[in-house]
Amino acid sequence: xxxxxxxxxxxxxxxxxxxxxxxxxxxxxxxxxxxxxxxxxxxxxxxxxxxxxxxxxxxxxxxxxxxxxxxxxxxxxxxxxxxxxxxxxxxxxxxxxxxxxxxxxxxxxxxxxxxxxxxxxxxxxxxxxxxxxxxxxxxxxxxxxxxxxxxxxxxxxxxxxxxxxxxxxxxxxxxxxxxxxxxxxxxxxxxxxxxxxxxxxxxxxxxxxxxxxxxxxxxxxxxxxxxxxxxxxxxxxxxxxxxxxxxxxxxxxxxxxxxxxxxxxxxxxxxxxxxxxxxxxxxxxxxx
Amino acid sequence: xxxxxxxxxxxxxxxxxxxxxxxxxxxxxxxxxxxxxxxxxxxxxxxxxxxxxxxxxxxxxxxxxxxxxxxxxxxxxxxxxxxxxxxxxxxxxxxxxxxxxxxxxxxxxxxxxxxxxxxxxxxxxxxxxxxxxxxxxxxxxxxxxxxxxxxxxxxxxxxxxxxxxxxxxxxxxxxxxxxxxxxxxxxxxxxxxxxxxxxxxxxxxxxxxxxxxxxxxxxxxxxxxxxxxxxxxxxxxxxxxxxxxxxxxxxxxxxxxxxxxxxxxxxxxxxxxxxxxxxxxxxxxxxx
Numbered sequence: 001x002x003x004x005x006x007x008x009x010x011x012x013x014x015x016x017x018x019x020x021x022x023x024x025x026x027x028x029x030x031x032x033x034x035x036x037x038x039x040x041x042x043x044x045x046x047x048x049x050x051x052x053x054x055x056x057x058x059x060x061x062x063x064x065x066x067x068x069x070x071x072x073x074x075x076x077x078x079x080x081x082x083x084x085x086x087x088x089x090x091x092x093x094x095x096x097x098x099x100x101x102x103x104x105x106x107x108x109x110x111x112x113x114x115x116x117x118x119x120x121x122x123x124x125x126x127x128x129x130x131x132x133x134x135x136x137x138x139x140x141x142x143x144x145x146x147x148x149x150x151x152x153x154x155x156x157x158x159x160x161x162x163x164x165x166x167x168x169x170x171x172x173x174x175x176x177x178x179x180x181x182x183x184x185x186x187x188x189x190x191x192x193x194x195x196x197x198x199x200x201x202x203x204x205x206x207x208x209x210x211x212x213x214x215x216x217x218x219x220x221x222x223x224x225x226x227x228x229x230x231x232x233x234x235x236x237x238x239x240x241x242x243x244x245x246x247x248x249x250x251x252x253x254x255x256x257x258x259x260x261x262x263x264x265x266x267x268x269x270x271x272x273x274x275x276x277x278x279x280x281x282x283x284x285x286x287x288x
Numbered sequence: 289x290x291x292x293x294x295x296x297x298x299x300x301x302x303x304x305x306x307x308x309x310x311x312x313x314x315x316x317x318x319x320x321x322x323x324x325x326x327x328x329x330x331x332x333x334x335x336x337x338x339x340x341x342x343x344x345x346x347x348x349x350x351x352x353x354x355x356x357x358x359x360x361x362x363x364x365x366x367x368x369x370x371x372x373x374x375x376x377x378x379x380x381x382x383x384x385x386x387x388x389x390x391x392x393x394x395x396x397x398x399x400x401x402x403x404x405x406x407x408x409x410x411x412x413x414x415x416x417x418x419x420x421x422x423x424x425x426x427x428x429x430x431x432x433x434x435x436x437x438x439x440x441x442x443x444x445x446x447x448x449x450x451x452x453x454x455x456x457x458x459x460x461x462x463x464x465x466x467x468x469x470x471x472x473x474x475x476x477x478x479x480x481x482x483x484x485x486x487x488x489x490x491x492x493x494x495x496x497x498x499x500x501x502x503x504x505x506x507x508x509x510x511x512x513x514x515x516x517x518x519x520x521x522x523x524x525x526x527x528x529x530x531x532x533x534x535x536x537x538x539x540x541x542x543x544x545x546x547x548x549x550x551x552x553x554x555x556x557x558x559x560x561x562x563x564x565x566x567x568x569x570x571x572x573x574x575x576x
Binding site for chain 1: 351412413425427429430432434435436437438439440441442444445446447448449461462502505506507508509510511512513514539541542543544545546547
């Protein structure tokens, strides 16, 4: 059985076909341009396998409409990327492929990939956080993607400002929410350089850890995930994860019993393939 | 069919029997004293129905151990109430009654009661928050009680301090977490009077709303519940709920589309019976 997977990111699209075990058979990636251009490339790739394709899983940048009974189900909604605003993602795919389509956020797909085959494989719950240009999270609860009114938007939670930090924040809606203070874009604007060029500046990563650990504390107290998986470009900075663990330990202050933080707050096991793998697995589960 | 229900609170226990629809047949309440005294009263009450009893649901103050595979499953764990610390709640009941026993937190039981028969009856998810002596929350996700590593401890999330508020906070673990700044106990200590004696002091309730709305914003962004239900003694103060809604609207700032806040952030429909009703319904669902 062959399944299709589309990881729709703000800068690039990854498309793949694979089997029901989440093994990738072939993949390609395309720069994110206008929908008609990028989707044409995606469709051409998947058409090669059309005869065998049993389903497609999509993990998209957001916000997206995942409410099955909504008139705009399957759309990307009010994204700052103007060309993709109100784009009927699932509708376009349905015109090309007569197969069931799963539609969720890129971070939900990553969380699902990691709980099925990655760093949370033996568990029923996890949180997947990505710290890149923006900050996003997906969550698995009782083995399933956490869904309610809509998908979570955990990157925008409120954190306490470090008293020394005078940076205003870059979130257009909340200024100094988590994404406003701690996303890759915020790091670049605060320090005048990209994170990768600040690798040896501990002050950058201590401040970053101060904000990320607050977020993790709130995620833990609210969701009680069995594992926290932190991905994204910013996380590749060497000392960050250990700074985050130290801050988190101090914040929780023994109030709840947590597993060893070295094993509890971890990097993705599937690396950059978490989302595309999750999409493949979701394609196998979706019914319509 | 007859089911038993025990709402174990820090100041009183409510015990009831009822039917599979959550209708209460008889109830009693007892002051929370030492375990052997209070549990003897509970057991005597339920024994009257022993011949017909098909299950018991317990919603307890916490923290409690709800991990089925744990050696201390069914225990109240490290509560400040010394006499109840490490008390084997389920074990004691199992000795007296040979029926399946459901064991969860009081706030989870309330959330379950409200999603089954109360303010979130038509929905698959909700958050139930109680603001009383302490602050606690339970959550329903996809129709089931949210459970992960353990039960949530949402009352202890971090909030931003109001710049004018010099009160240190009363949480022994985190000083000025949400419970530290906004619980009934915090209100009493900050203002020198109980909340009920501060009813006409708007400054009290505006500050309270400032903290509670931050918490609700984070709960919404993380859990995406379809409804938020706010119970507990403090919520009985008249202007509080409308102050909370205004603060919440300002904080979210249009970033996500929410239902009308008058219908989205509401009081419990089951009032003070939310937890005991939830316990009855859980008693009907539990298998062992």
